[in-house]
């Protein structure tokens with residue numbers, strides 16, 4: 001669920017590495033351990049949302065199911081439903097407006113409650129007598145296709161996302177979707193008549209992860225060792241064994257340093273990290289939420305964010321002036337178009353990235369990435385030009401020799 005890649009440089013690791021860290025998890029609906037039930041002859045999966053979502057955005061859109069199941073017999077099954085043209089998709093229903101008088105009086109956070117994000121699986125009963133025949137029919141179908149029995153959900157990671165998400169990356173799906181999750185079922189599409197924008201689910205943060213990975217793969221004989229980390233669990237605080245707070249990254253670097261007889265602490269002290277993550281693009285529909293003079297804007301290039309956090313920079317990494325200077329001069333030298341980003345106006349809200357967890361290791365770290373419109377929604381929008389500038393950024397750092 002996390003990937004670390006490196007190209008060993010001609011210089012010693014004691015002189016540091018150029019690191020690029022992006023995350024490959026996105027907000028979604030995860031399937032609960034005991035998910036399957038039937039109510040009023042409709043079969044459902046119970047979900048638990050993952051990351052920061054507006055719950056009402058996840059109803060009445062096509063969703064796909066992804067993930068892995070460890071069956072009782074030890075077999076590992078990969079599940080993908082809703083992505084192929086002929087596949088059925090899944091959905092969460094919403095109340096018709098005709099009967100929504102009470103619902104529409106509620107605050108937006110309560111219009112759809114977490115326990116109402118139940119995914120429709122089917123409605124056709126098995127023939128015969130008895131109860132829960134619709135649910136039994138679904139289990140029969142899952143058994144025929146995947147060999148699953150109901151208790152196998154206990155050792156599964158299944159997730160739902162918008163179906164048909166961005167596929168341009170050409171990455172192995174199992175790398176990006178190692179849990180069973182329900183995800184939106186939209187294909188990546190050009191947005192607008194001029195086709196300058198790109199809409200898809202999960203731009204945060206694959207729109208940085210993919211260019212970072214490509215830059216790493218294309219790097220040959222760098223001066224400094226280049227490292228690309230594609231990490232998990234950022235959307236819930238970089239926790240767990242596959243999140244950036246785990247020691248896996250340190251252990252990976254330790255292995256490289258040991259091979260050269262270099263102290264890990266020397267390597268880290270001399271390293272530089274781009275925390276490659278998205279920023280909020282200025283949205284003219286909500287100008288009051290941002291400081292226009294300090295906000296990133298679509299089509300203005302890759303966005304450098306000195307600090308994230310909330311309130312008085314709480315929870316920020318806050319890169320040094322020296323680190324900012326290093327990034328801007330490297331980008332200017334490479335001819336990369338860049339801009340400055342801050343996350344909304346002061347006291348409006350806030351957020352964080354993996355930057356502070358990398359910086360905790362004594363590694364100079366700076367947030368940089370692509371501005372996104374409708375961030376954390378099932379269909380996020382970015383500028384193609386900005387994505388390309390992000391790619392040039394990661395390439396420039398892989399090739400940096402000073």
Ligand code: MN
Nearest residue numbers: 204205277278
């Ligand atoms: Mn992100």
Ligand code: MN
Nearest residue numbers: 027204235376
């Ligand atoms: Mn995010």
